[in-house]
Amino acid sequence: MSFQPYVPPEQLMKDRSEYARKGIARGRSVAALEYADGVLFVAENPSATLHKISEIYDRIAFAAVGKYSEFEDLRIAGIRLADVRGYSYGREDVSAKALANAYSQSLSAIFTQQMKPYEVELLVAQVGDTPEENEIFHVLFDGSVTDEHAFVGIGGSSEELTGHLREGYQPGWDLAAGVRAAVAALADGGSRQIPAEDIEAAVLERTSHRRRKFRRLRDSEVAGILADGMPATAPVADAEAAEEAPPSPNGSDPAG
Amino acid sequence: MTGLPNLPLSGGDGRFGVSPSFLDALAGHGPDPLTQPPATSGGPAMSVPHGTTVIGLKFSDGVIMAGDRRATEGYSIADDRIEKVFAADDHSAVSFAGVAGQATELVRLFQTELEHYEKVEGERLSLEGKANRLAQMIRSNLPMAMQGFVVVPLFGGYDERRGEGRLFRYDATGGRWEEEDFMSTGSGGKPARSSLKKRFRPGLDREEAVRIAVEALRDASEEDVATGGPDPVRSIWPSVKVITSEGVEALGDDEVRAAYEALVAEDR
Numbered sequence: 353m354s355f356q357p358y359v360p361p362e363q364l365m366k367d368r369s370e371y372a373r374k375g376i377a378r379g380r381s382v383a384a385l386e387y388a389d390g391v392l393f394v395a396e397n398p399s400a401t402l403h404k405i406s407e408i409y410d411r412i413a414f415a416a417v418g419k420y421s422e423f424e425d426l427r428i429a430g431i432r433l434a435d436v437r438g439y440s441y442g443r444e445d446v447s448a449k450a451l452a453n454a455y456s457q458s459l460s461a462i463f464t465q466q467m468k469p470y471e472v473e474l475l476v477a478q479v480g481d482t483p484e485e486n487e488i489f490h491v492l493f494d495g496s497v498t499d500e501h502a503f504v505g506i507g508g509s510s511e512e513l514t515g516h517l518r519e520g521y522q523p524g525w526d527l528a529a530g531v532r533a534a535v536a537a538l539a540d541g542g543s544r545q546i547p548a549e550d551i552e553a554a555v556l557e558r559t560s561h562r563r564r565k566f567r568r569l570r571d572s573e574v575a576g577i578l579a580d581g582m583p584a585t586a587p588v589a590d591a592e593a594a595e596e597a598p599p600s601p602n603g604s605d606p607a608g
Numbered sequence: 609m610t611g612l613p614n615l616p617l618s619g620g621d622g623r624f625g626v627s628p629s630f631l632d633a634l635a636g637h638g639p640d641p642l643t644q645p646p647a648t649s650g651g652p653a654m655s656v657p658h659g660t661t662v663i664g665l666k667f668s669d670g671v672i673m674a675g676d677r678r679a680t681e682g683y684s685i686a687d688d689r690i691e692k693v694f695a696a697d698d699h700s701a702v703s704f705a706g707v708a709g710q711a712t713e714l715v716r717l718f719q720t721e722l723e724h725y726e727k728v729e730g731e732r733l734s735l736e737g738k739a740n741r742l743a744q745m746i747r748s749n750l751p752m753a754m755q756g757f758v759v760v761p762l763f764g765g766y767d768e769r770r771g772e773g774r775l776f777r778y779d780a781t782g783g784r785w786e787e788e789d790f791m792s793t794g795s796g797g798k799p800a801r802s803s804l805k806k807r808f809r810p811g812l813d814r815e816e817a818v819r820i821a822v823e824a825l826r827d828a829s830e831e832d833v834a835t836g837g838p839d840p841v842r843s844i845w846p847s848v849k850v851i852t853s854e855g856v857e858a859l860g861d862d863e864v865r866a867a868y869e870a871l872v873a874e875d876r
Contacts (some may be wrong), residue, residue, distance in 0.1 A: 407727050413700045432633040439634070439720050564723075568872050 368469045372493040375471025376418045379594035380404075380477065380505025383517060383537055384500075386416060386486050387530035390479040390565065391559045397552040400571075407556045408568035409434040409446045413556050416471035417507040418493070426472065427457060432475035443563075448478035452489035452497050460495025469493050473504050473506045479556035479565055506535065516541045528554065528577045531569070535578060560583070630724035631717070631745075639846065650747060656757070660834040661796030662693065662703035663824050664775045665804060666789055667817035671764040671773030671853035674703045674821040676796070676829060677844055678836030678866045681707050688836055693847045695856040697722045700738055700765025701849045704786035705794025706780075708848045711751065711759045718742055735767040739784060747782025758791050766851050773851060796828030796835035803827040814850065818859065819867045821848055838868045 381396040382404055393415045395404040404423075405415045408430050424447055430451055438446045463469040474491040488500040503521050505513030516537035525533070531553060536542040548550035553569040560567065627633070653668040662675035675692035678685060686708075693703040694715045702718060705709040721741060726732050733741070743761050751761060763776040773788040790808050803824040812820065822838065825846045829837030834858040838845055850857045 401730070403730065406730075428728055431724065435630055435720055435724045436633055436726075439630070441715070486755075600770075 354402070368463060370462075370495065372465055372469045372471050377508030378475055379417050379419075379507060381505055381509055381513050381538060382417050383414045383503070383505045383534040384475050384488060385479060385503035385517060385521065385530055385534060386483060386488075386501075386527075387527055387555075387557070388483075389484055389524045389527065391477045391488065391556045392534065393475070393477075393554050394529045394531060395552045396538050396546050396550055399441065400448065400549075403552060405552055405568075407554075407564065408451065408476070408564050409438065410443060410571060411475050411556060411565050412446065412448050412451065413554065413566050414536075415475040415477075415506070416472055419470070423469045423474065424471045425471075426458070426474065430455065448476045448487045448489060452491055454490045456495045456497045457594065458495070459491060459493060463494040473510075474498075477556060479558050481558065512540070513537055528580060531574060532539045532576045535574075535595055547582070548578055551578075558602045610662070611612055620633045620851050626728070628725045628728040630721045631673050633724065652788070655682045655860055657681045657690075658834070659690060659705050659708045659794065660694045660836075661792065661794040661799075661800055661825060661832065662762055663792040663800050663810075663821060664703070664762045664777075664787070664790065665808060665817060665821060666775055666810075667812040667814060669814060670766045670850065671690060671775050672817050672821050673762065673849050674762045674825060674846050674848040675703050676825050676836045676846050680857065685836075688839075688842075691847055693849050694719070695849065696738065696763070696765070697726070697732070698736065698855050699761065699768060699851065699853075701774070701851055701856050702742065702761050702763050704759055704761040705756045706799070707761040708856040709759050710749065711761070713744060714749065714759055714761075718745060721745075732768075734769060735765045735774055736766065739763055739774075739786075741775045742776075743778060743782045743784040746778050746780070747780075750757075750781055753780040758817060762791055762793055764851055766853055771853070781808070792824065792828075796825075796832035798829065799831035800824040800828035800835075815867075818848060818850070818863065819870055822846060822867045823871050826868070838864070839866070840865070 368552045380396045382393060383422055384391060384393045393405045393413065397404050398418060402420060404417065405413065406534055408414045408425055414436065433451060441548055453475065459470055465489055472493055476489045476491065478487045480486045488504060490498045490500050490504055492507065500524065503517040505517055520533055535546060539546045549571045550575045552573055553568055555569065556565045557567055558565065610768040624638045644794055657798050659680040660676060660677050664671060664673045673693050677689050679687040679690040690708065693701060696719055702715055722733060722738060740763060746759065746761065758780045760780055761778050765774060775791060776782050776784055777791045777793060792804065804820065807820045807823060822850045826837050829835040834845065845861045848864055850859060
């Protein structure tokens with residue numbers, strides 16, 4: 353018969369937190385900020401297909417750092433929850449708050465009950481009709497939720513990242529100013545260069561005429577914005593800027 | 609795959625990989641849209657609204673889906689402004705003839721299914737994939753169809769990989785066939801098809817194609833009591849959706865009216 357030696361709960365929680373924090377610190381960070389037309393997410397992500405930022409519902413997006421397999425699991429669960437809610441009730445009944453609560457419950461249960469905690473940190477954001485109605489929720493690996501405003505950084509170096517964002521942040525920035533500030537903050541306050549193709553950026557755009565407000569920024573768009581901001585140093589991505597835009601998924605509203 | 613004890617909708621289910629299907633997500637967690645009726649014999653015990661004539665035809669830039677606006681319940685007109693043509697996603701549209709209540713729910717489910725897939729997988733389903741998925745959904749409605757609650761859709765879309773418009777027809781059992789040129793279904797489907805057959809030629813431009821679509825629906829309304837024709841007095845116009853590489857565009861009443869007036873002028 354085997355038995356486990358007694359471990360005080362304080363020690364157990366401390367060990368788990370440390371384990372999760374270490375895991376999260378290994379990955380790259382994500383910055384989110386409110387700009388004039390909605391909410392912007394920017395991440396340093398060399399992969400063009402394994403996303404850190406993703407669409408959940410009409411006005412809701414998700415961003416995560418940490419272990420890919422774990423946050424991918426959470427992302428899909430979030431899409432399922434949102435789509436089932438929206439189908440069962442109405443599209444406007446799907447809220448970021450409900451999603452953040454579901455994530456919080458799940459992560460909290462995993463943190464206390466399972467062998468190992470999830471090594472993830474999440475953002476769930478919702479764009480409102482006015483800037484005051486924007487919502488950004490920050491969910492930690494242990495299930496704790498905080499309500500963020502204006503800007504937030506998540507990931508290993510989140511404190512420095514949030515610090516860099518705080519330095520120059522102005523409410524009502526346009527998209528270009530927001531992207532430049534977020535990229536500079538991710539690049540340790542501008543002390544190194546992140547190539548545009550390693551930037552993953554997406555917005556929840558209030559002004560979009562589509563029902564689904566989530567939009568990814570193409571590499572060429574990001575390169576254009578970054579080149580405009582730093583004409584002296586940044587290389588001009590001619591080839592990419594000239595690249596033909598894919599057919600825009602405009603069209604009429606499927607649920608119309 | 610690790611379980612998510614509290615999140616109600618983890619995708620794992622112990623299988624390999626995560627299902628990108630909304631129907632799978634719904635199973636056991638939401639309302640069951642494909643509830644099967646108790647077994648009875650004979651036709652439906654109640655009278656319910658039926659949608660009537662819908663058509664689809666290809667043109668140079670894609671495909672046009674159109675439908676009349678009438679729903680009938682027995683010998684009564686249940687609705688004279690019902691919508692039977694729906695954008696399924698950004699590049700496809702679905703229209704239906706048959707039991708209206710069942711059909712609108714199937715359309716809503718189909719729209720959610722396509723969007724769900726796109727969000728989970730990060731890319732859109734192929735047009736072929738969408739057409740097949742719709743066939744499976746119609747097939748799952750078979751027990752209802754056997755009891756008289758029949759839904760027969762048409763599906764048209766712009767195939768981004770092939771760079772052309774494509775059109776699919778179905779039957780009540782979920783059979784699926786791709787059409788070369790045009791198709792119609794519903795109670796006025798036969799006269800509409802005769803009209804299309806006379807007028808259609810490959811490579812129609814948009815204006816001609818819209819006019820032919822309106823003409824086919826008008827012809828159907830003259831032959832079939834359950835099909836509503838264009839009504840300038842009460843301003844009821846067929847719904848017409850044009851699907852091209854640009855997306856799905858619902859034509860405004862003005863454009864449909866112009867097509868109808870051109871048609872009337874031609875007749876004089």
